[in-house]
Amino acid sequence: MPKVVTRFAPSPTGFLHIGGARTALYNWLFAQHHGGKFLLRIEDTDRKRSSDEAIDAILHGMKWLGLDWDGEAVSQFAQAERHREVAYAMLESGHAYKCYATPEEIAERRDAARANGTSFRGDIWRDKDTTDVAEGTPFSVRIKMPREGEVTITDHVQGDVTVQNSELDDMILLRSDGTPTYMLSVCVDDHDMGVTHIIRGDDHLNNAFRQYQIYEAMGWDVPEFAHIPLIHGPDGKKLSKRHGALGVEAYEEMGFLPEALRNYLLRLGWSHGDEEIISTSQAIEWFTLGNVGRSPARFDFDKLDNLNGHYLRNTDSKRILELIEGTLSDAIGHAPTAEEKEKVILSIPAVSERAKRLPDIVDNVSCFCNIRPLALDDKAAKTLSGDDIKTMLSGVIAQLAGLSDWTLDTIKPAIMEFAEANELKLGKVMQPVRAAVTGGKQTGDLIDTLVILGKEETLSRLADQTAD
RNA sequence: GGUCCCUUCGUCUAGUGGCCUAGGACGCCGCCCUUUCACGGCGGAAACACGGGUUCGAGUCCCGUAGGGAUCACCA
Numbered sequence: 001m002p003k004v005v006t007r008f009a010p011s012p013t014g015f016l017h018i019g020g021a022r023t024a025l026y027n028w029l030f031a032q033h034h035g036g037k038f039l040l041r042i043e044d045t046d047r048k049r050s051s052d053e054a055i056d057a058i059l060h061g062m063k064w065l066g067l068d069w070d071g072e073a074v075s076q077f078a079q080a081e082r083h084r085e086v087a088y089a090m091l092e093s094g095h096a097y098k099c100y101a102t103p104e105e106i107a108e109r110r111d112a113a114r115a116n117g118t119s120f121r122g123d124i125w126r127d128k129d130t131t132d133v134a135e136g137t138p139f140s141v142r143i144k145m146p147r148e149g150e151v152t153i154t155d156h157v158q159g160d161v162t163v164q165n166s167e168l169d170d171m172i173l174l175r176s177d178g179t180p181t182y183m184l185s186v187c188v189d190d191h192d193m194g195v196t197h198i199i200r201g202d203d204h205l206n207n208a209f210r211q212y213q214i215y216e217a218m219g220w221d222v223p224e225f226a227h228i229p230l231i232h233g234p235d236g237k238k239l240s241k242r243h244g245a246l247g248v249e250a251y252e253e254m255g256f257l258p259e260a261l262r263n264y265l266l267r268l269g270w271s272h273g274d275e276e277i278i279s280t281s282q283a284i285e286w287f288t289l290g291n292v293g294r295s296p297a298r299f300d301f302d303k304l305d306n307l308n309g310h311y312l313r314n315t316d317s318k319r320i321l322e323l324i325e326g327t328l329s330d331a332i333g334h335a336p337t338a339e340e341k342e343k344v345i346l347s348i349p350a351v352s353e354r355a356k357r358l359p360d361i362v363d364n365v366s367c368f369c370n371i372r373p374l375a376l377d378d379k380a381a382k383t384l385s386g387d388d389i390k391t392m393l394s395g396v397i398a399q400l401a402g403l404s405d406w407t408l409d410t411i412k413p414a415i416m417e418f419a420e421a422n423e424l425k426l427g428k429v430m431q432p433v434r435a436a437v438t439g440g441k442q443t444g445d446l447i448d449t450l451v452i453l454g455k456e457e458t459l460s461r462l463a464d465q466t467a468d
Numbered sequence: 469g470g471u472c473c474c475u476u477c478g479u480c481u482a483g484u485g486g487c488c489u490a491g492g493a494c495g496c497c498g499c500c501c502u503u504u505c506a507c508g509g510c511g512g513a514a515a516c517a518c519g520g521g522u523u524c525g526a527g528u529c530c531c532g533u534a535g536g537g538a539u540c541a542c543c544a
Contacts, residue, residue, distance in 0.1 A: 011544045046543055103542060110541090117469060119540075140542055158473065167471055167540090175542040182544045206472060206539050229474075230537075238537075264480095267493085271481055274492040293481075295474045296537060303480065303494040313507080354506030364505095379504095415503095430503035442505045 004036030005196045008062075008069070009076075009186065011043040012054035015247025016061035018299065019201060019231045019239060022265040026228060027199045028067045029266070029287040039193055040069035044077045045185050061248035065258050066280070074193070076185050083180035086188050086218065087141045087173045095217035096173055098139040099125040121145070121169040141174035145213055153208055156197075156226035156289040163209045171210055183207065187214040190223060199226040199289070202296075226289045229269060229296040236298060255358030257315065260308040268297045277310060305356040312355050317348035324362045331362055332369045343368040346452045350444025367441040368452060373464050377440035384435050390466045395422065396433060397462050406455040412447050436465040 008024040010016060016024075031038035040062065044050040059073065090096035101109075101124045113120035122142060133139075145168040152162040173184040180188075190198060198208075205227045215222045231239050239245040251261055263278055270293065272278070272286045312320070321344060328344070329335045336344065344365050351364045367374065376384065383389075399418040403410050419429045434446050437458060443449045450458050 009544090013544075043544060049543070099542095106542080114469080114540095119470060122541095142542095161472070163472070169540080172542050177542080179542085181542070186544085201538090202473070203538055204544095207544095209472090227473085232537085234479085236536075268480065274482060276480095276493050293474095297481090298479060300479050300494070306494055309507090350506095353508095383504095425503090427503045434504060438504090440504095444505085446503060 003196070004031055004034035005039065005194050006031045006036065006199055007039040007041055007190070007193065007195050008067075009041045009043050009189075009200075010058050011046070012050045012052075012058060013046075014054055014057075015249065016058045017239070017245045017247055018251075018265070019245070020058075021061065021065060021248050021261075022231060022268065023199065023201055023228065024062060024067050025065070025262060025265050026226075026270070026287075026292070028069075029283055030197060030199060030289065032284040033287045036196070037070045038067075039071065039195070040073040041189060041193070042073055042075050043182065043185070044075055045080070045180060045182055047077065050077075057247060057249065064252055065248060065262060074189070076189055079185070079189060079192070080180055082192070083185050083188050084174060084178065087180060087184060090143065090173065090214075090217050091141055093217065094144070096141050096143050097126060097170075098130065099142045099170075099172070100130070100133055100137055100139045101125060119167075119169075122172070123170045126170060138176040140172045140176045142170040142172050143210075143213060143217070145170050145210075151209055151212055153212065153225055155205070155208075156199075156224060157229075157292045157294060158205065158227055161205065163206075168210055168213065173214075183210060184214065187211050187218075187220075191215070191218070191220045195223055197224045197226060199228065202227045202229050226292070228292055229294060231268065232296050232298045234298055234300065239299065255360070256304065256308050257311045257358075260304065260311040263311070264304045264307050268299070269293050277307070309356045312352050312358075312361070315352070317345045317352075320348050320352065320358075320361060321345055324358055324365070327359065327362050328366065328369075331366045332371050336369055340369040343452050343454075347443060347449070350448060351442065353444065354442050364441045364443055367438045367443065370457070372457075372460060374436075374439040374461060376435065380435035380438070380440035383431055384465055386432075389432050392422070392424070392429070393432060393436060393462050393466045396429065397459055397466070400455070400462075401459060403455065406451065408447055408451055411450055415447075432465075433462070437461045 006027040008020075008027050010020050010024075028038045030036075042050075042055055042058070044055075055073075062069070087096060091098070099122070105124070106122060109124065110120045125142075126144060146165045148165060150162055150164045152160050154160050171183055172181050174180055189195075208225050208227070212222055233239045233245075248261070252258075259280065262280065262283075266278060266283055266287075267276065270287070270291055272291060275282075275286075278286070321341060325336065332340075347365050347368045348361065351361050355361045355364070396415070396418055399414050400411070403414055415429060415433070416426065418424075419426050430446055434449075437446075437453065438449065453461075
């Protein structure tokens with residue numbers, strides 16, 4: 001068995017969308033699983049629709065997701081000369097022929113056929129005598145498809161699929177301007193790059209039969225195929241740029257961790273028994289094409305959120321800080337100081353417990369920075385608006401101010417003592433203190449919060465709420 | 469319309485003829501924990517599209533119907 005070589009071949013007409021990301025993931029995983037290679041090729045043969053921005057977006061998306069490819073990303077357009085060479089070889093061997101029909105003529109014939117309920121195979125010049133054609137007349141090169149028989153492809157996901165050769169059209173290999181089409185280019189590149197397994201979207205299943213004939217005509221080994229189902233939007237409709245499909249950078253901006261998205265994408269259409277949380281190394285060990293489902297899946301943000309929350313909780317605080325530093329600066333209006341960062345890091349474990357996305361952490365962790373006077377949310381404002389709250393808070397300040405040690409073991413007894421002395425329930429004291437000190441943010445255990453904040457900051461915030 | 473593919477809880481899925489009175493996860497509902505919030509724990513509602521076969525026995529195999537999807541470019 002030859003070494004496994006897979007590839008991801010996006011066209012640079014936009015960002016790397018979620019479906020493409022999953023296709024790339026599966027290709028990457030399959031190659032890793034077999035100790036093979038994973039190649040990246042940019043399908044830029046359509047010069048008009050390709051852009052460098054799109055290429056950058058795709059490369060960035062791949063890197064962010066952690067899908068590293070072997071060697072350099074290859075430009076398909078750069079191989080145009082080789083593709084042309086193959087087209088001419090097919091012309092030479094009689095597997096292709098010149099077509100002098102104009103695009104208008106073709107369109108006309110196609111429309112007529114459609115109206116008749118028949119199909120048009122583009123074969124106007126297939127058997128025509130070309131001796132009368134004037135020198136220099138532009139022509140395209142079309143493949144001469146077999147008209148008899150059928151081909152069965154054993155797809156690694158879809159199983160045996162059979163198509164009658166009579167269904168195949170004489171597709172164009174070389175446009176009349178001499179540029180190769182995608183259909184030709186993919187075959188040549190996949191062959192030249194030694195790709196053994198083509199794992200791609202379901203939408204290419206029909207193309208496999210057309211491409212099969214190119215391999216046959218050239219006498220090349222036909223690669224293995226695996227056509228994975230497409231991803232649909234929450235409403236069950238196909239995900240497209242117009243319809244809810246987002247680039248992976250959008251998920252990055254929304255605050256998802258790449259490992260969470262990877263895990264989600266892996267489970268969307270693939271399974272290993274009841275496993276849900278799957279590490280990358282585990283995924284590499286377990287991934288096989290046979291476990292890929294055959295029906296399209298819907299994208300579900302709730303599940304992604306849940307998974308992301310799991311990974312957030314298990315991520316080192318320092319890394320979280322690095323990830324949120326930029327947005328945190330925006331939130332507090334200045335770049336966090338070293339002292340603020342220290343407090344933020346201490347608060348991250350507790351805050352992460354209740355977060356689904358990075359912005360949730362930023363929002364709650366922001367109150368550990370020096371942003372007095374603290375803005376209060378509605379609930380906190382209401383808690384602090386009660387009768388005698390100011391007096392009570394002043395009492396708490398007095399109680400706490402006397403503490404020489406500011407720790408878990410000194411603060412809690414002090415507050416309890418204060419509550420008892422004033423015949424107040426603990427909650428009646430804790431809730432206003434929490435509101436005054438956090439402004440309503442979710443920060444975990446109150447005493448922990450006070451410890452992290454420090455004595456001075458705590459007392460200042462409390463004092464802020466006793467002033468008129 | 470032609471061709472091809474698909475069809476288990478709302479969603480992602482387990483299931484490869486008996487282990488299925490169909491399991492897990494997300495979401496939802498209830499309870500517990502609790503100084504807030506969340507996490508967590510416990511419990512609950514919730515599905516084999518339909519109709520025929522084959523078989524001692526079908527979610528699992530075959531056929532049909534319905535529904536969904538893909539594709540039919542000098543785009544990729």
